[in-house]
Amino acid sequence: MSKAAFKGGVHPAGRKEATSGTPIEEMPVPARLVVPMSQHLGAPCEPTVEVGDRVVRGQVIGATDAMVSAPIHSPVSGEVTAIGPTLTTGGTRVTAVSVTPDETQDLASFERVVAEGGVPAIVRAAGVVGMGGATFPSAVKLRPPNGMEITTLILNGCECEPFLTCDDRLMVEMPERIIAGAKIMAETVGAQRIVAGVEDNKPDAIAALREAGRSAGVEVVGLVTRYPQGAEKQLIWAIMGVEVPHGQLPAATGALVHNVATAAAVADAVERGKPLTERVVTVTGRVARPGNYRVLLGTLVVDLIDHAGGTVGEVGRIIAGGPMTGQALASLDVPVTKGTSGIVVLGPDEAAPDIHDDQPCIRCGRCPEACPMYLEPYAIANYAYRREWKAAEEFHPIDCIECGVCSYVCPTKRPLLQLIRLAKATAMQKGAKL
């Protein structure tokens, strides 16, 4: 059963066949780990260890008191060898704690999370964040603002980005963990209904979730395969038939959306006291052994690609995340973090052509047609290009979800999203709120 999806969107080639049938494989402990102190949206953590300290797996190595944040735990037992800045996959520089792992590691044991104050406190202490890529601290979402009633918990298993299959494999291999996490979260916020939204190009995942969720009364909805079906607001529209009002939280519609991997991490945290120290990463494209690897957070991308057999043939760009929203990496010495869903190695012919802003907008109208947020990307971008920030703001760049559909459809290959991001950043500097 496929449901009507949202307005707009595109159909990029899926390219998931290389890894969708590959079971999740544990990556061995690498020789070095660089664990950034900011792997989430919100306030960065301060290191709580010093160079030379011994750490054990699961020990807190970064923490902060800020509301919107998540602590960082050591993924291995070992020694802290350095604390200093590192480049992240997102292109920012943050403080990181380098840990050299001991030679023998027992990945089954870990320091258990202790927290008082119910499920949200445990989820916070375990450092769980949105693992679909946005990395918003999950505990914050589990404490909805006063007066907002959550009726429906939506599990996001869309994975609409081309190439990525990590959520797909997780749904196929451990659906009971996902359902367990969903039940915990639904109970916490008082949601009566649990719905899982999965794009209909993943029939195995839909079947597995249905099977696992039958006794718990979880509805599993097959959704039209169209990018960006997995964007929070588009998913709410597809499942609930309501729009998130401008300037309001998704909670205003009574929906709480969590990624399937986040749900599994919540189940691990609450039931087993396990902090978030690893995640599944899809490594695909031009590598010798494409696959879905369970990777310790802080593993360098270069080590991960080596483990996947190294690159094959000529390489154009290496992208962290999916090709639509992910960023091309400037260096491979960047660590995998809580939001790294994939490493996609593209050849020179596959990577997006060099985009320069010298091509004019021909007013064909494809970008507003494709924009799932009812925006006019060409208008925002044109004003941003001319640095007319005030005029650009009239077209609501802050409502942009940065899905990249506009740049994808533009026939003159204008860097629309990059320009809109500039306009959005400028508007937010002036105090505009998402």
Add this chain to the structure above:
Amino acid sequence: MVDLTLILKAVVALSVIGVVTSAVLSTAARRFHVEVDPRVERVLDALPGSNCGACGNPSCFAVAEAIVVGDLPANACVAGGQAVADEVSTIMGAVACEVAVVVSARQCGGGDRAARAYEYSGVQSCAASARLAGGPLVCEAGCFGFGDCMRACPFDAIVMDERGLPRIDLVKCTGCGICAKECPRGGAGLLRLVPEDAPVVVRCNAHDKPKDRKAACSACCIACKRCEKDCPEDAIHVIDRLAVVDYEKCTGCGICVEVCPQNCIDLHGRARGSDAADTDGVGKNVPGFTTA
């Protein structure tokens, strides 16, 4: 046949309307009269009128009004400099006030000599590229060269040259500082306001280890302290691994320019009567260079 009464009626009717309306208007004009200070107009004429916004006000008109009511001093116009301040003082009948005239100086000589961290393709804008891994340069302080400052300058005082660096025309530059605000690295000192008669400028603003810096750019200050040792006025010091000029003390003798092994100190300023274009990026290789 023309019916004359028709014309008569029209004339009478219009006259009556005219008289009534003019009575209303003249009463209204007297009752709601707003006193406009004629000096606002004159001050506005004296201001540059480009609405550059460098003073922090929305327009030159707003500044003129604020000056006349006394909310802003006569030297409120940043871009106008001494000439405008004098004229405004005269109009306002105020005591002439001194204006510290500044100009913008680029503290980077990298350009095509700076190593790239990655290939950048995308919006040709410094602000846009700065959001990707901190910008396309290895150097953490250098100029990206996409010309955001050039596009932001309200006075057309900046052009990007063949090295990919902004060249600041000191005759046109008013020291409004907009370029430094627009530059993603301006706050850190890539573009800095210096006194109008600053005789020299150091074309580097990096503070990292000189070894790292040299690997990132062949044009940088290497913190060798030659300038500091040789300066007869004690006006240049290596502070936090970077040569910094104390313009209070600098006399413009040019010795630092001569001894700099990196050729990274340039003669500068209106003081020498030279256009900055002649000295920009060449250090001591200026035709006819002598130390005073």
